[in-house]
Amino acid sequence: MLAEPAASSRDAAETAALAKGGRTSFFGYVLRLAARFPFLFIAGRLYGAEALGRFAYATMVVELAAMLATLGLKRGLAEDLARRPDDQAGAVADALLVALLAGLLGAAVLVALPELLFPAARLHPLDRWFALIIPFIALADIALAGLAFHHDVAATVRARSIIEPWMLSIAALALAFTAWKGDGMLIAYVLSMLAAFLAALAPAVRRFGWPRGWRFDAARLWRLVRANGPLAGADLAEWGARRLDIFILGRFASAELIGIYYVAQQIASLPQRLKSSFDPILGPVLTRNLAAGNLVKVAAHVRQISFWVASVQLAAVLSLGIVGQAAMGLFGPAFASGVVVLAVLLAVELLAAQAAVAEGALIYVARGRNLTWSVIGLVVQAGLTLWLVPLDGPLGGAVGAAAALAAAALLQSVAKSRLLAARLGHPVSGWRWSLLLAALPAFGAGMLVLRTPEPIQLTIGFFAILGTFGFVMWRFGFKGADRLLLGRGLKQLEADAAGLPLAPILPGHQAS
Structure with a gap:
């Protein structure tokens, strides 16, 4: 008889947790949207539809490369953390390392072939190096995934819904009145992603600390990549x-x-x-x-x-x-x-x-x-x-x-x-x-x-x-x-x- 009330309480607790997590993260997205609209207004009114289209295509390709660099670990990291409860810092370090290596590879390809980012468009001086932001985006995603395992949704809200979009909007507005206007939105994007990276990495380091006794193990990293394929x-x-x-x-x-x-x-x-x-x-x-x-x-x-x-x-x-x-x-x-x-x-x-x-x-x-x-x-x-x-x-x-x-x-x-x-x-x-x-x-x-x-x-x-x-x-x-x-x-x-x-x-x- 006691088992049924306990099970009922646990079920209600799970539903409450789902609701709370959804509310927190969705509120964060509303904040992000509130900051994103000023950017769209700035981009449309000060830069124009053509410049915004160029920005949209380039950031799409960069975000694809960054997503590939996470190697499925945005969702798969949770299982690895559950399997290694006594070495969670090591699990996060493994995930960060494989994402860094994959991100550097993707960045190298796009730096060598910038026309993949800017098709049928004249390259500006800074365009070739835009892809170097890829590893930072991937590493931020991994750090936030590790924090989400411990129900720290607030870190994602802070990094992705407040710091990143507001930095993007403020920087784009400031650069629209400078000699760098041609690359203003791209520079603003780089600054926003760097700020989000720092905002994600800092709480991850506080939560997990530095891994003790960690060593490079190619076989272990390969198993991690293969499992998350x-x-x-x-x-x-x-x-x-x-x-x-x-x-x-x-x-x-x-x-x-x-x-x-x-x-x-x-x-x-x-x-x-x-x-x-x-x-x-x-x-x-x-x-x-x-x-x-x-x-x-x-x-x-x-x-x-x-x-x-x-x-x-x-x-x-x-x-x-x-x-x-x-x-x-x-x-x-x-x-x-x-x-x-x-x-x-x-x-x-x-x-x-x-x-x-x-x-x-x-x-x-x-x-x-x-x-x-x-x-x-x-x-x-x-x-x-x-x-x-x-x-x-x-x-x-x-x-x-x-x-x-x-x-x-x-x-x-x-x-x-x-x-x-x-x-x-x-x-x-x-x-x-x-x-x-x-x-x-x-x-x-x-x-x-x-x-x-x-x-x-x-x-x-x-x-x-x-x-x-x-x-x-x-x-x-x-x-x-x-x-x-x-x-x-x-x-x-x-x-x-x-x-x-x-x-x-x-x-x-x-x-x-």
Whole structure:
């Protein structure tokens, strides 16, 4: 009889931990977005769409190289730390070393071939050396992943949501009035990433300390790289799904069009980031239940997070999509034409929600199959993008690139949720009819908002749509544990859940 209340308390603690981690990290992303909008405004008004497009393409390639340099350890480091509880400093040192070596290799390639960063553009004097920032980005990601293992989400918020974006905005503004304006945004980006690197490394050193008795062991490092190969592949596929559109568009379209597409993508990325805000705490909770063989609880947690993500995403899609033209016009008259692209990209985020959450569990129970579906989705997206982008149409194929991404997102959402449900033996979908119930009055409010001037749309109107959806959802859709996402109660449960260990995965749950 005593076991049931204990299990119930533990389940509530896990749900509270998921809610708290999601709130903290999502709040951090809101802060990051608040700082990112000034940068987009500065870039659009002071530098122009063409310069912004050049910046967007170069930073996309650099971030791809940095993501590859992490070798899947942004998510895989947690397992290595769990296997080496008495030598966590050594585990972090191993991860940092392999990321450093891979980052230096990627930087060397791009320094030798700068045209990969700046296609069809005249190189500026500093452009060749821009790729040297790659190792610093990769090392910061590894350090933050190690801190996330100990539920230190605040470090990520501080580095990625406050220091990095505000340094970018302030430096870009200052450099716009200097002789370095031609490379102003790129220099600002380098400064922001260096600042984020220092902000990530300092708390990691305090948390783990310097490794004692550590020595270089090529065989151990190779085993680490090999074990995280599937995760690295999944990271690449996920990155490709989010950046392949700009990569292909950059080969067919002007820098100005890429700049417009980039701004639409940045606005639309708000809903997508909600899923990643659960990652630091989702892994420990899922692995703990998988190790105990409690597949019912794993499915329940996936359903809960899927519902939370879908709720916030749908609210963002409605509020941002309806006032999209006014929002895009903030960054300059040329950007207002991208409203259709923004609408399609917002739909993408809604379609991709279930796949994104399902993957958080699939990387533990079906890594190989998850990677296979990621690659299939990437191939489908690439084929559709290559077909649609060169066609004559609105915005020179930009809508085609977004539509191809939407089709691939829908395919992966269906496939991955079905795969996870089959592996767990329980439903994992977070869809509820209350989402539609809340969307209808919010859409009606949006139609009234569109009758007002643009300044009203972006202020009162935006919050009226968001508030209408939120009120109906809170009143009729959120029940019981659902309200933990925005609730302030259950402090003791949250404190208990903060200490949840990351249990090692049982061998049977690593099958592909």
